[in-house]
Amino acid sequence: MSTTTSVTTDLAYQQCINPDCRTTFPVRQVAFACPSCGDLIDVVYNWDRLPVPKSLKHFESKWSKRLDPLCFSGVWRFHELLPFAPSEMVVTIGEGQTLLQPANKLAEFVGQNPGRLYLQYEGMNPSGSFKDNGMTAAFTHARMVGAKRVACASTGNTSAALSVYCSATSYGFQAIIFIGSGKIAYGKLAQALDHGALTLQIIGDFDDAMARVKQVADRLNIYLMNSVNPFRLEGQKTIMYRVLEALGWEVPDWIVVPGGNLGNSSAFGKAFLELKHLGLIDRIPRLAVINAAGARTLDELVGRHHLTWNDGLPDAQITSGYYGSMDASGAKADTIASAIEINRPVNLKKCLRALDACNGVVRHVSDQEIMDAKAQVGAGGMGCEPASAASVAGAKRLREEGVIGPDERVVCILTAHQLKDPTATVAYHSGDPQQFEKVLGSRGIHRAEYSNKPFVVANDMEDIVRALLQNFGDS
Ligand SMILES: *Cc1c(COP(=O)(O)O)cnc(C)c1O
Numbered sequence: 001m002s003t004t005t006s007v008t009t010d011l012a013y014q015q016c017i018n019p020d021c022r023t024t025f026p027v028r029q030v031a032f033a034c035p036s037c038g039d040l041i042d043v044v045y046n047w048d049r050l051p052v053p054k055s056l057k058h059f060e061s062k063w064s065k066r067l068d069p070l071c072f073s074g075v076w077r078f079h080e081l082l083p084f085a086p087s088e089m090v091v092t093i094g095e096g097q098t099l100l101q102p103a104n105k106l107a108e109f110v111g112q113n114p115g116r117l118y119l120q121y122e123g124m125n126p127s128g129s130f131k132d133n134g135m136t137a138a139f140t141h142a143r144m145v146g147a148k149r150v151a152c153a154s155t156g157n158t159s160a161a162l163s164v165y166c167s168a169t170s171y172g173f174q175a176i177i178f179i180g181s182g183k184i185a186y187g188k189l190a191q192a193l194d195h196g197a198l199t200l201q202i203i204g205d206f207d208d209a210m211a212r213v214k215q216v217a218d219r220l221n222i223y224l225m226n227s228v229n230p231f232r233l234e235g236q237k238t239i240m241y242r243v244l245e246a247l248g249w250e251v252p253d254w255i256v257v258p259g260g261n262l263g264n265s266s267a268f269g270k271a272f273l274e275l276k277h278l279g280l281i282d283r284i285p286r287l288a289v290i291n292a293a294g295a296r297t298l299d300e301l302v303g304r305h306h307l308t309w310n311d312g313l314p315d316a317q318i319t320s321g322y323y324g325s326m327d328a329s330g331a332k333a334d335t336i337a338s339a340i341e342i343n344r345p346v347n348l349k350k351c352l353r354a355l356d357a358c359n360g361v362v363r364h365v366s367d368q369e370i371m372d373a374k375a376q377v378g379a380g381g382m383g384c385e386p387a388s389a390a391s392v393a394g395a396k397r398l399r400e401e402g403v404i405g406p407d408e409r410v411v412c413i414l415t416a417h418q419l420k421d422p423t424a425t426v427a428y429h430s431g432d433p434q435q436f437e438k439v440l441g442s443r444g445i446h447r448a449e450y451s452n453k454p455f456v457v458a459n460d461m462e463d464i465v466r467a468l469l470q471n472f473g474d475s
């Protein structure tokens with residue numbers, strides 16, 4: 001590419017992750033794959049010419065300037081660590097006001113010592129999922145390049161986030177969303193519809209919708225907001241900055257995150273590599289990426305077929321062989337955790353890099369384990385949707401295997417809010433056999449060990465009192 005030599009002197013630029021290619025191009029160019037080889041793209045910085053803080057404590061000074069939207073945002077108060085956009089171009093709706101909570105009751109379930117398990121509640125974002133961290137960054141880039149129509153394919157939360165960034169800002173953005181048929185939880189569909197997104201339901205699954213939205217974005221010159229968009233990952237790095245912030249800038253031992261398209265895990269790895277490079281942390285935590293059993297491409301590739309980052313050149317034959325056999329057998333992702341119901345994770349390579357950087361591990365957990373963990377999250381805290389609970393189920397599994405020690409400090413990322421998927425929650429708890437079978441039984445879930453069943457009583461005072469006295473428990 002003719003631009004290769006000139007842009008590397010820019011403060012920020014885009015670069016192909018393939019070490020045999022390394023094509024570079026300017027931040028203001030719109031491309032969702034390397035123009036030379038089609039591989040994934042990174043946003044890269046010339047850190048030595050940027051005003052990087054000497055210590056992470058620097059960011060505490062932003063708290064006193066919260067009337068400035070860039071200091072209020074849980075993403076942009078770390079602007080110095082994602083410096084690809086001028087401040088006046090930033091699109092923010094106050095995302096990232098999220099909590100890291102010690103979860104002592106849940107620690108018992110997972111097998112951690114008291115005080116050693118934390119939950120990072122990303123469901124507290126404006127659209128109710130961590131996706132807002134990425135959207136604010138991608139919308140900022142879209143604004144920099146003058147885009148108006150923005151599109152994504154989604155299992156639900158990306159489209160909800162995209163829709164709210166269009167409706168809640170006044171830069172003339174139009175939301176266009178592609179969803180697979182029958183695959184979207186109602187809470188999420190409700191958001192897209194409520195916020196006025198142009199919604200296309202493709203007869204197919206997420207991967208079909210993904211393939212189409214890429215083609216359509218190309219043909220109609222629409223800005224693509226899926227996590228192949230490297231700017232989204234820049235925003236998602238800040239989830240890790242907030243975890244460190246909440247721990248007084250101490251590095252935990254483990255970050256446990258559900259894996260779908262692998263944008264989050266990729267972003268976390270990039271965040272820690274950069275912080276280490278900048279001397280802002282002295283060690284990198286270990287990363288555990290948790291698949292659902294019914295959508296375990298990463299675990300199969302890494303755990304069974306030994307696919308590794310290999311200095312940027314992962315063995316492509318392993319992946320194509322696996323995808324080939326998946327196609328031949330007609331296997332399709334199927335899990336109650338719809339947000340991670342993905343066959344071909346788009347950020348696979350970047351996730352391999354993150355696993356390499358973070359001495360990472362990959363596991364899969366069953367839908368039964370996911371729903372049980374979800375019930376325990378709800379009983380001991382603020383609640384999450386099924387996909388989010390994969391992190392907790394995964395931590396429990398790794399604890400049982402002895403990979404995570406009982407005294408290690410573990411942070412599970414709760415990626416989205418409990419109300420995203422009420423169908424799964426009610427089916428688990430209500431005890432209605434028909435509902436249970438339809439939503440859960442069909443997915444191999446047969447028990448609801450942690451359910452909190454409602455009692456049906458006659459509209460009669462004595463019956464009501466009797467039911468209460470029988471069920472108060474012994475508190
Ligand atoms: C998108 C999403 C995920 C998957 O994240 P990736 O970055 O695609 O791996 C997990 N949980 C929830 C709730 C999500 O919305």
Ligand SMILES: [Zn+2]
Nearest residue numbers: 016021034037
């Ligand atoms: Zn390339």
